[in-house]
Amino acid sequence: MSAAESRTFDVVRELVLSAHKISTTAEKMDFYDSWASHYEQDCAVFDFRAPIIAARTAAAHFRGDRQAAVVLDVACGTGMVAKMMKKDGFEHFVGVDGSQAMLQRAKESGLYQDLKLVLLGEEPLSVQSGDFDVVLIVGALSVGHIRVEVIRELCRAAKQGVTMTTPATN
């Protein structure tokens, strides 16, 4: 399938649901590695609104200087959350993800000052406590994704709060 062709809603839905059956982190990362090239196109097919909702929510509650703020985008994928935050005036982003191919897309977006390959839940987040003005995790807390214990690490990384959303798959 070429990058120009878009898949049908039913095909994308089956793909997303199939990911929920994966039980190991390694297999999950293989899934995301293979999805990276079509991820954003498929998100458009099922109108995945979590990145814009999370970005708007974080921006609405943030009281500091948006241009100076440093945003930690956990499970950043290809960079959809940072893209939305940038529209709201944020400029500094650090991304973390466990999929090399997703991170490569994020790198190509040119939005991030730093990108880290981290398998959350199995490896430490490896950022300094209180380093980040905003911490977001979007679309990565559903079944078989990042374990909920990781939220403690995200809270430690944040000066303020953490914005979390999970994806809708039906």
Ligand SMILES: C[S@@+](CC[C@H](N)C(=O)[O-])C[C@H]1O[C@@H](n2cnc3c(N)ncnc32)[C@H](O)[C@@H]1O
């Ligand atoms: C549905 S995508 C969401 C990407 C992005 N936040 C967005 O809203 O478009 C889920 C992301 O979580 C990452 N992920 C899932 N489990 C992970 C883990 N244990 N450690 C690190 N990243 C993980 C995947 O590689 C994938 O990029």
